[in-house]
Amino acid sequence: MKLVWFRQDLRLEDNPALTYVLEQERCVLVYIYDKNTHHIGEASKWWLYYSLRSLEHELNLKGHQLYLFKGDPLPILQKTIKILKINEIAWNRCYEPSVIARDTHIKSNLRNLGVRVQSFNGSLLFDPPKIKNKQDSFFKVFTPFGKHCLKTRVDSALPSIAKNKNPTVKNMSLCSLEINELGLLPKLPWGEKLRKYWTPGEESAKARLSVFIDNNLRGYKKNRDFLSLSVTSLLSPSLHFGEISPRYIWEKVSDYLLLSEGKYLDDVNCFLSELGWREFSYHILFYVKNIEKEPFRLKFRGFPWKEDLQNFEAWKKGETGIPVVDAGMRQLWETGYMHNRVRMIVASFLTKNLLISWKKGEEWFLDTLVDADLASNLLGWQWVSGVGVDAAPYFRIFNPVLQGEKFDASGDYIRRWVPELAKLDAKYIHNPWKSPQDRLLKAGIALGENYPFPIVDLKASRHNALLAYCQLKDSD
Ligand code: FAD
Secondary structure, three states: OEEEEEOOOOOOOOOHHHHHHHOOOOEEEEEEEOOOOOOOOHHHHHHHHHHHHHHHHHHHHOOOOEEEEEOOHHHHHHHHHHHHOOOEEEEEOOOOHHHHHHHHHHHHHHHHOOOEEEEEOOOOOOOHHHOOOOOOOOOOOHHHHHHHHHOOOOOOOOOOOOOOOOOOOOOHHHOOOOHHHHOOOOOOHHHHHHHHOOOOOHHHHHHHHHHHHHHHOOOHHHHOOOOOOOOOOOOHHHHHHOOOOHHHHHHHHHHHHHHOOOOOHHHHHHHHHHHHHHHHHHHHHHHOOOOOOOOOOHHHHHOOOOOOHHHHHHHHHOOOOOHHHHHHHHHHHHHOOOOHHHHHHHHHHHHHHOOOOHHHHHHHHHHHOOOOOHHHHHHHHHHHHOOOOOOOOOOOOOOHHHHHHHHOOOOHHHHHHOHHHOOOOHHHHOOHHHOOHHHHHHOOOOEOOOEOOOOOOHHHHHHHHHHHHHOOOOOO
16 A cells, blocks of 8 residues: 655645655555645645645545645554555655654654655756766856756656546544644734635646636746736746646647747746746755755854834834835735845845845745745845845945836836825826825825835935945955
């Protein structure tokens, strides 16, 4: 008897561990909620709950049952092995350092019990241990990493599992939990509003990909930066939970390119290079020890970040008085998602204008994003704050007013997420403090009363950031 352990691969199609086992014989399918090994934020827990419900439903339709457990995986697996006389376990690998350590420990324990363990790469296009530069080391810059990967063949996606093939074992003594018993849904109804925006699960992920390919892939390169257009794929949470595999996406996008006879090559390449950034973030997470806790550029360990609770709270709540920052932070709180460019703007504002540590921002994102992903989030925060691999130079400080004017010229994004400013004309919507008083009055805005004055002066805080960063610039 064999066992498949689901983890960040909550799907039936292109699931190497599941396919491997089901092709051979009957098995038992297991998911273990192990909150101690890796931190899972509130928004992600909400996603996981519905994603598991969807997986269970899809498995049932194909004649399979999913067993759910909660706690330390090793004793749970040992008990299941004993009850069902399991001789082989298969799973798809995860690449977070704490999970690698846990899995290595589990592997050696199970092997000592005489159980075969097979693991597969199901979540990345390129398995990190196989990607190295000419010096047999890891890549520190994205462009050569990307070029190197493009020389490596991407494996084909596997088909979905067949109906009723080797139906899974049903055994009452396994004492499976109900999904409700995993403790994933928040006690407050906060998570419920996320349902307005998202439907977790494999089928929904595939539908999102189809909509993206049909409607938005063409023009992606030009349009993806505009804040109110919503033309990106919205696949990040599904990729994180493994509801869809990057190989499947790669194939569908490549098919589109073939069908369109290469017409939209620039758009396709731009989209695939975004997937490449995801690969790069896992490459770095895999090779750089302690990247979770420390900046890649170690000289930043002693950087004099400010412990400014008041400004940090204002940033989290979207009450900084800088419209594009507030809009992004409120979009995040309302939907569990934020546009990529706005992530860069709010991260730059926190770490450069407010001089608050990238780590604080990274932790807030991990808790509130539905796509919270250790690798991509770390890379994003370290990149913007200038402390990471291939990072933005220290003097690159996003000007939130100019960014807003460039990528949200009409102010629609601001109007949607900061309704206090909805009636202000586009000319002043990104810097209401510069607006003549009569226009503010006409728009129903009383600065300092129903919308804050900026919590920092953008010019002075930029100057202070440059001074602070400058002191470290030569000490690499
Ligand atoms: P699309 O534009 O459709 O891109 C397709 C896919 O490519 C995405 O789903 C994602 O998997 C990947 N991707 C795109 N951009 C990046 C990028 N810059 N880095 C890594 N992968 C990328 N992404 C996460 O998935 N989880 C995070 O926790 C996360 N935190 C971030 C924090 C900061 C400060 C920044 C600047 C970026 C962060 N990103 C994170 C990357 C990016 O913002 C999101 O992946 C993207 O906005 C998701 O929207 P989408 O699926 O519509 O993207």
